Amino acid sequence: MFSKACKYAINAMIYISTLPEGNDRVGLKEISKAINSPEAFTAKILQILVRENLLSSIKGPNGGFEIHEEGRKTHLYRIVQVIDGDQIFTGCALGLEKCSEDHPCAVHNKFKAIREHLAGMMMTTSLEDMAKGIQNGTNFLKI
Amino acid sequence: MFSKACKYAINAMIYISTLPEGNDRVGLKEISKAINSPEAFTAKILQILVRENLLSSIKGPNGGFEIHEEGRKTHLYRIVQVIDGDQIFTGCALGLEKCSEDHPCAVHNKFKAIREHLAGMMMTTSLEDMAKGIQNGTNFLKI
DNA sequence: ATAGTATCGGATATTTTTATCCTTTAATAT
DNA sequence: ATATTAAAGGATAAAAATATCCGATACTAT
Numbered sequence A, B: 001m002f003s004k005a006c007k008y009a010i011n012a013m014i015y016i017s018t019l020p021e022g023n024d025r026v027g028l029k030e031i032s033k034a035i036n037s038p039e040a041f042t043a044k045i046l047q048i049l050v051r052e053n054l055l056s057s058i059k060g061p062n063g064g065f066e067i068h069e070e071g072r073k074t075h076l077y078r079i080v081q082v083i084d085g086d087q088i089f090t091g092c093a094l095g096l097e098k099c100s101e102d103h104p105c106a107v108h109n110k111f112k113a114i115r116e117h118l119a120g121m122m123m124t125t126s127l128e129d130m131a132k133g134i135q136n137g138t139n140f141l142k143i
Numbered sequence C: 001a002t003a004g005t006a007t008c009g010g011a012t013a014t015t016t017t018t019a020t021c022c023t024t025t026a027a028t029a030t
Numbered sequence D: 001a002t003a004t005t006a007a008a009g010g011a012t013a014a015a016a017a018t019a020t021c022c023g024a025t026a027c028t029a030t
Helices: A003-018 A028-034 A039-051 A069-073 A075-086 A108-123 A127-134 B004-018 B028-035 B039-051 B070-072 B077-084 B108-125 B125-134
Strands: A055-057 A065-066 B057-060 B065-066
Touching: A003 A039, A028 A039, A028 A065, A039 A055, A039 A075, A055 B039, A069 B125, A075 A108, A108 A127, A108 B108, A127 B039, A127 B057, B004 B028, B004 B039, B028 B039, B039 B057, B039 B077, B039 B125, B057 B077, B065 B070, B070 B125
Parallel strands: none
Antiparallel strands: A055 A065, B057 B065
């Protein structure tokens, strides 16, 4: 479904969103420990998220990553889009280059509903929504 | 969503199912032309499908691949399972090793519905169903 | 029997994804 | 100013997925 890079991105972003706003600066080491991901690879992914302004970073001592106010309203859709592209939301399930209503692949119509279901869910699910489940111990970011 | 190997597998199986039963023996070359896939790679995938009895093959002149009666009732779910495994139907969307009702990842519940939607659709969609759309020119296997 | 044909299967190559290493850059603290 | 810290970024490595090549095997036809 999603690449590993994308899974790490989503879990990392949710983790940062669980930290109290204004006191949420957190380092790479802590993040990758919290989500059980390889540190250096996670760093690369966070760099992309920073470049795309989904996340902000500060260098040096007491540096780290943080997400403030508006950032916590980011929808999962956007993270997938930035890391994996939106192939999964718009691409053809069977790999046809030009799959459309006019030239549909074998499963085009059956998949339309599923893609819309997925896209809809991802577009309406924000980091702060997900962070709640982690905070109250209902959901988990690793193991 | 699906690997390229799996996409080729599904399109190839549908293509073979469009041929008139009893007169449906078709060679690798024709198949990979019909679905626009690399020949040698497609051969590897067809070999797996033959080993798993989703497809039968005959060597030598006038040889090729064919699917008879019961084989045309194969559901897409089974093809995905054989080629990609059922990670997509049962695995955790965020990569947790042990994601379950008791230890759910951040998106577990939201994804459950989507996975069930996908699995249900794939389990109730057969090759012969899909072949009809190709036969009457409504759907396409390439471009 | 022999030649020809088409899949099978092993080996290998290429590309993409995942992962690591190390130097540079920017910020902090002393 | 200097040393220290942490992210940024470039280079490289390892693993997995995709793709190709070629000899072996099995079948057909002559």
